[in-house]
Amino acid sequence: MSLIDARNVIVRLGDAEVLTDIDFRIDRGEIVTIVGPNGSGKSTLLRVLIGAEAPHSGTVERERGLRIGYVPQRLAVDRTLPLTVGRFLRLSGGTAERRADMLARVGASGLGDRQLGALSGGQFQRVMLAQALLVGPDILVLDEPTQGLDQPGEAALYRLIEDVHAEIGCAVLMVSHDLHVVMSASDRVICLNGHICCEGTPTVVSEAPEYRALFGLGTEGALALYRHEHSHHHHHDHPHDAAHDHAHDHHGSDADRTGAA
Numbered sequence: 001m002s003l004i005d006a007r008n009v010i011v012r013l014g015d016a017e018v019l020t021d022i023d024f025r026i027d028r029g030e031i032v033t034i035v036g037p038n039g040s041g042k043s044t045l046l047r048v049l050i051g052a053e054a055p056h057s058g059t060v061e062r063e064r065g066l067r068i069g070y071v072p073q074r075l076a077v078d079r080t081l082p083l084t085v086g087r088f089l090r091l092s093g094g095t096a097e098r099r100a101d102m103l104a105r106v107g108a109s110g111l112g113d114r115q116l117g118a119l120s121g122g123q124f125q126r127v128m129l130a131q132a133l134l135v136g137p138d139i140l141v142l143d144e145p146t147q148g149l150d151q152p153g154e155a156a157l158y159r160l161i162e163d164v165h166a167e168i169g170c171a172v173l174m175v176s177h178d179l180h181v182v183m184s185a186s187d188r189v190i191c192l193n194g195h196i197c198c199e200g201t202p203t204v205v206s207e208a209p210e211y212r213a214l215f216g217l218g219t220e221g222a223l224a225l226y227r228h229e230h231s232h233h234h235h236h237d238h239p240h241d242a243a244h245d246h247a248h249d250h251h252g253s254d255a256d257r258t259g260a261a
C-alpha cells in the first residue's frame, strides 16, 4: 500500500470547512510538493496526513509502523525556555554519537550546547531537520522548510533534502513556495485551495488552467523561464521525465533552485 492513503477527507476548524474532498496518496521514495495560496489549507493537510489533526470525515491510513520526520512551519519556542539543542534532540532518541552525526549532517555541528531560543532562523531550521532525520524516517514531511532563510541558505537546505532523499530513500512531502524547487525536484505537485484544484507532474500542473487561475501571470513567466533555461538539457519524449531526471542530473547546481524568479 501507499505510505499514506487519505480518502474523501473533510476537515473543519471552528465553523469553517478548511479542506473538502481530499484524496491523497504518497508512495515510498516519492517527492510530492503542495502549492497553494495563503490560507488554502496546506499546513492543515500535512497535519491531518501525519495524524496531528483528525478529519471531520473520511479516512487517513498510514502504513503500519510508518516513521514520520516532521518539520512544522512554525514551532513557537519561548526564547527564555532553558532548552539546549542537544537536549531537544535527545527527545527524538538515538545515541549521543548519532545525534552529533546528524547535527554535522545538516551543517549545524557545534550547536549542541546552544539554547534553542537563541538560534537564527537558518540554524533553527537545520536543527529541526536533524530532529526529523533522527527518527530514521520513511517519509519526511516539511512545511515550508526554508522559511526565514536567505537565498543561499534556502538552496543549501533544499540540496540537503535532496541528498538525504537520495541517501536514505525516504519519501518527501513538502509545502513550498519556491517554484524552481517545485519544478526541479518534485515527482508530483498538488495544487491546493481548500480542495485539490489539480495535480500531476510539475509540467502538467504548470499548464493546468486551475493552477494558472490561482497563481497568475507571474508564475507563468517563471515557469516559462524555467523551461527555457533547461530545455537544452533534455531530449526525452515525456516532459515529466525531464522534470524528474533534472533533480538527479544537475545535483548541486544553485541555478536550478534559485535566481531567475
Ligand SMILES: Nc1ncnc2c1ncn2[C@@H]1O[C@H](COP(=O)(O)OP(=O)(O)OP(=O)(O)O)[C@@H](O)[C@H]1O
Pocket: 013, 014, 015, 016, 018, 036, 037, 038, 039, 040, 041, 042, 043, 044, 045, 073
Ligand atoms: N485552529 C483553527 N481554527 C480555525 N481556523 C483555523 C485554525 N487553523 C487554521 N485555520 C484556518 O484554516 C485555513 C487553512 O489554514 P492553513 O494554515 O492550513 O493554510 P496554509 O495554506 O498552510 O496557509 P499559509 O500559506 O499562510 O501557511 C485558514 O483559513 C486558517 O485561518
